[in-house]
Amino acid sequence: MTKRVTIKDVAEHAGTSYQTVSRVLNNKADVAAETRARVLASIKALNYRPSMAARLLGQDQDRTFTIANIIPYYDVDFVFGNDHLMQTLHGIDLEATLRGYSLLLSTAHSAGDPASSYARLLERQMVDGIIFESGLGEDGAEELVERGYKVVISGYTTGTIPCVRSDDESGTYVLTQHLLALGHRHIGVIMGPESAMPVHARWRGYERAMRDAALDPRHTPRAQGHYTFEGGYDAAAQLMRSHSYSLTALLAFNDAMAIGAMRWLQEHGYAVPGDMSVAGFDDIPIAQYQTPSLTTIRLQSVEAGRRLAQTLFDILDGRPLSTTRAVIPTELKVRGSTSVPRRIE
Amino acid sequence: MTKRVTIKDVAEHAGTSYQTVSRVLNNKADVAAETRARVLASIKALNYRPSMAARLLGQDQDRTFTIANIIPYYDVDFVFGNDHLMQTLHGIDLEATLRGYSLLLSTAHSAGDPASSYARLLERQMVDGIIFESGLGEDGAEELVERGYKVVISGYTTGTIPCVRSDDESGTYVLTQHLLALGHRHIGVIMGPESAMPVHARWRGYERAMRDAALDPRHTPRAQGHYTFEGGYDAAAQLMRSHSYSLTALLAFNDAMAIGAMRWLQEHGYAVPGDMSVAGFDDIPIAQYQTPSLTTIRLQSVEAGRRLAQTLFDILDGRPLSTTRAVIPTELKVRGSTSVPRRIE
DNA sequence: TTTTTTACCGTGAACGTTCACGTTATTAAA
DNA sequence: TTTAATAACGTGAACGTTCACGGTAAAAAA
Numbered sequence: 132m133t134k135r136v137t138i139k140d141v142a143e144h145a146g147t148s149y150q151t152v153s154r155v156l157n158n159k160a161d162v163a164a165e166t167r168a169r170v171l172a173s174i175k176a177l178n179y180r181p182s183m184a185a186r187l188l189g190q191d192q193d194r195t196f197t198i199a200n201i202i203p204y205y206d207v208d209f210v211f212g213n214d215h216l217m218q219t220l221h222g223i224d225l226e227a228t229l230r231g232y233s234l235l236l237s238t239a240h241s242a243g244d245p246a247s248s249y250a251r252l253l254e255r256q257m258v259d260g261i262i263f264e265s266g267l268g269e270d271g272a273e274e275l276v277e278r279g280y281k282v283v284i285s286g287y288t289t290g291t292i293p294c295v296r297s298d299d300e301s302g303t304y305v306l307t308q309h310l311l312a313l314g315h316r317h318i319g320v321i322m323g324p325e326s327a328m329p330v331h332a333r334w335r336g337y338e339r340a341m342r343d344a345a346l347d348p349r350h351t352p353r354a355q356g357h358y359t360f361e362g363g364y365d366a367a368a369q370l371m372r373s374h375s376y377s378l379t380a381l382l383a384f385n386d387a388m389a390i391g392a393m394r395w396l397q398e399h400g401y402a403v404p405g406d407m408s409v410a411g412f413d414d415i416p417i418a419q420y421q422t423p424s425l426t427t428i429r430l431q432s433v434e435a436g437r438r439l440a441q442t443l444f445d446i447l448d449g450r451p452l453s454t455t456r457a458v459i460p461t462e463l464k465v466r467g468s469t470s471v472p473r474r475i476e
Numbered sequence: 477m478t479k480r481v482t483i484k485d486v487a488e489h490a491g492t493s494y495q496t497v498s499r500v501l502n503n504k505a506d507v508a509a510e511t512r513a514r515v516l517a518s519i520k521a522l523n524y525r526p527s528m529a530a531r532l533l534g535q536d537q538d539r540t541f542t543i544a545n546i547i548p549y550y551d552v553d554f555v556f557g558n559d560h561l562m563q564t565l566h567g568i569d570l571e572a573t574l575r576g577y578s579l580l581l582s583t584a585h586s587a588g589d590p591a592s593s594y595a596r597l598l599e600r601q602m603v604d605g606i607i608f609e610s611g612l613g614e615d616g617a618e619e620l621v622e623r624g625y626k627v628v629i630s631g632y633t634t635g636t637i638p639c640v641r642s643d644d645e646s647g648t649y650v651l652t653q654h655l656l657a658l659g660h661r662h663i664g665v666i667m668g669p670e671s672a673m674p675v676h677a678r679w680r681g682y683e684r685a686m687r688d689a690a691l692d693p694r695h696t697p698r699a700q701g702h703y704t705f706e707g708g709y710d711a712a713a714q715l716m717r718s719h720s721y722s723l724t725a726l727l728a729f730n731d732a733m734a735i736g737a738m739r740w741l742q743e744h745g746y747a748v749p750g751d752m753s754v755a756g757f758d759d760i761p762i763a764q765y766q767t768p769s770l771t772t773i774r775l776q777s778v779e780a781g782r783r784l785a786q787t788l789f790d791i792l793d794g795r796p797l798s799t800t801r802a803v804i805p806t807e808l809k810v811r812g813s814t815s816v817p818r819r820i821e
Numbered sequence: 822t823t824t825t826t827t828a829c830c831g832t833g834a835a836c837g838t839t840c841a842c843g844t845t846a847t848t849a850a851a
Numbered sequence: 852t853t854t855a856a857t858a859a860c861g862t863g864a865a866c867g868t869t870c871a872c873g874g875t876a877a878a879a880a881a
C-alpha cells in the first residue's frame with residue numbers, strides 16, 4: 132500500500148508551506164497568482180486528494196453538506212416503483228443539487244428497527260439533516276430529533292416536527308364530487324392498507340363529499356389493495372363479485388390500483404366508462420396513456436419534494452419558517468375513465 | 477451555540493480516561509463490564525454523538541462506508557420516472573444496506589459538466605466507490621478513475637472499467653424472432669434517441685433476427701421516441717401515417733413507448749393485437765396490467781443493481797473479480813398484445 | 822528618507838478521535 | 852513466597868486539515 136499523499140507532500144513539491152496549500156484549496160485570498168498556479172500544478176502532479184475527514188475536523192462547524200431521505204417501508208420492493216415517492220425524491224434532489232448538497236438515500240424495512248439501514252448512518256453522524264417519509268407513521272422521527280438531527284417530515288405527523296404533505300383530503304373530496312355530479316350514487320372504494328397514513332385523509336375527503344350530498348358513506352362497499360396494480364385488480368374482483376348490480380363507479384386511492392381495477396373490468400367484459408366509471412389518485416405519468424385515459428387527482432410530488440428540501444435548508448441555515456405544516460394543493464384531472472352512470476335495470 | 481460534547485466530556489463524567497471511552501465506542505476488549513456500563517450511561521446522559529470526521533481521521537484507512545450512484549442525464553426529469561433505473565437503484569440499495577453502506581444519489585444534467593452535482597461530491601471525497609450509469613456514454617467515468625475512485629459502470633463501456641449490463645441484443649433478437657414466428661414480415665420499430673447507448677445493441681438484435689430470417693432490416697420503417705409514453709404515441713402516429721398499409725406489428729425499444737403506441741392505435745380505431753401487434757422492452761410492472769397485456773422482454777433490473785453493487789464491493793474489499801463485464805440475461809414474456817398478423821388485402 | 826500600509830506567506834495550535842505502547846493492580850503458576 | 856501471566860486502564864503521539872495570528876518584504880504615503 133502506498134502512503135497517502137497529504138497536503139504537506141504537495142507543499143514540499145511546490146516549495147511552500149502546507150498552510151498556503153490549504154489556502155489554495157479553499158480559494159482564499161492572500162495567495163499570489165504565481166504561487167497558486169505552482170500549487171495547483173503540484174496537486175495534479177502528485178494526484179493529491181484532500182481528506183474529507185481532516186477538512187471537516189479542522190473546520191469550526193462540521194457540516195457534511197449532505198442530507199438524507201429516509202424511507203421506512205414494510206414493503207421495500209414497493210418504494211422504488213412508487214411514482215409519488217420517486218418524484219418527491221426528484222424534487223429533493225433538485226433542491227439539494229442547487230445548493231451543492233449531496234443526497235443520501237436510506238430505506239428501512241421498519242421504522243423502529245435498530246438494525247435498520249439508517250442506524251449506521253446515524254451513528255456515523257454523516258448528514259446535516261433528514262427528510263423523513265412518514266407514510267407508515269412517524270416512529271423513529273422523534274428519536275432522530277432527540278439525537279440532534281434537523282428533521283422535516285414528508286407526510287403526516289401529530290408531533291411538532293415541520294412537515295410537508297399533499298392535500299389528500301380535498302383531493303378525494305373533489306374527486307368524489309365529480310363522480311356525484313355525473314350522477315353516481317353507488318361508488319365502490321378501493322383503499323390502501325390502513326397502516327399507510329394518507330389513507331385516512333383520503334377516506335375523510337370521500338366521507339365529507341358524500342355527507343355534503345346527503346348520502347351515507349357508511350354503506351360504501353370497500354376493499355383494500357396494496358397500492359399496486361395487482362392489489363387493485365384483486366380489489367376490483369372482490370367488489371364486483373359482491374356488488375356488481377349496484378355499483379356504477381370505482382374510486383381507487385391511487386392510480387396503480389385504479390389501473391389494476393380497469394384491467395379486471397375490461398377482462399371481464401365491463402366497458403369503462405360505459406358500464407363502470409373508474410377514478411384514481413396521484414396522476415402518475417401513465418394515467419393519461421391508458422385506454423381509456425384515467426380520471427384522477429394530480430399530486431404535485433416534485434413540488435412537494437422541493438418544499439421539503441427548502442424547509443430543511445431553512446432550518447439548517449437558521450432562517451425562520453414561513454409555515455411549519457405546508458400543504459400542497461391537488462388538482463382534479465377529468466379524463467376518459469369517468470362518465471355518467473349506466474342505467475341500472 | 478453550545479459547545480460540542482466530546483469524548484473527553486464523557487470520560488470526565490464517567491470518571492475515566494477518554495481512551496477508555498473510545499474502547500467502549502469501538503466495542504474493544506480490555507474494558508471491565510462495570511466501566512463499560514458507566515461509560516454508556518454517561519454517553520446517554522450527555523447525549524454524546526461521536527464526530528465522524530475525527531473517527532475517520534484516527535483510523536488507518538479513511539473509508540466513508542458510502543457509495544454513490546451517479547446518473548448523468550440530459551433529461552433529469554426522466555430519471556426518477558424510469559422504472560429500469562429505479563429498480564437498478566433498488567438492487568444497489570439492497571446490497572449496500574446488507575453491508576452497512578450508505579447510498580448517495582447523484583444526478584447530473586450532463587456527464588462532462590464540471591459544475592454538475594457530483595463535482596462537489598468528488599472534491600469532498602465522500603464516497604468509497606461509484607456506480608456510474610452510462611446510458612449516455614461514459615464521459616466522466618474515466619476521470620473518476622483517474623481521481624482514484626473505484627468505479628463500476630452500469631451499462632455499456634468501451635474502456636477497461638468493470639461493467640454490468642443487461643443483454644439487450646439477445647432481447648430484441650428473441651423478441652423479433654417471436655414476431656417473425658407469428659408471421660409478421662413488416663415490422664415498424666420505435667427506437668430511443670441515438671445518444672442512449674442501449675439503442676444500438678437493441679437495434680443489432682433486431683437486425684440479426686431479420687437477417688437470420690433472410691429479411692432485409694434496412695427497409696424497416698423507424699421512428700424515434702424519447703423513451704416516454706408521449707414519445708411512443710408520437711412515433712406510432714408517424715409510422716402509421718406513412719406505413720399503415722404494410723405494417724402489421726410495432727416493436728418499441730421500451731415499454732413506455734409501446735404503451736404510448738398502443739394508446740395511439742386504440743385511439744385511432746386499430747385493434748391490438750387484431751389489427752396491429754405491439755411489443756415492448758423492459759417489462760415494467762404495468763406492462764401486464766395493460767389491456768391487452770404487453771408482450772415484452774423482461775429485464776432483471778434489480779438483479780443488475782445487485783451485481784453492480786457486489787462488483788463494487790469486491791473491488792473495494794480487494795477480492796478478485798470473477799468477470800469484468802457481466803451480462804444479465806433477459807427473458808421473453810409473451811402476452812396479449814401480439815398475435816398472428818391480420819390479412820393484408 | 823522614514824513611516825505606514827498592503828500583499829503574501831509561515832508559525833503554532835487546535836479539531837476529536839484512534840492506535841501502539843506502557844503501567845498498574847490482580848490473579849494464577851511456580 | 853516469589854515470579855509470571857493477565858486484565859484493565861492510562862499515556863503520548865498521530866491522523867490531515869483549518870484557523871488565528873504574526874512576520875517579512877515590497878509598495879505607497881508622508
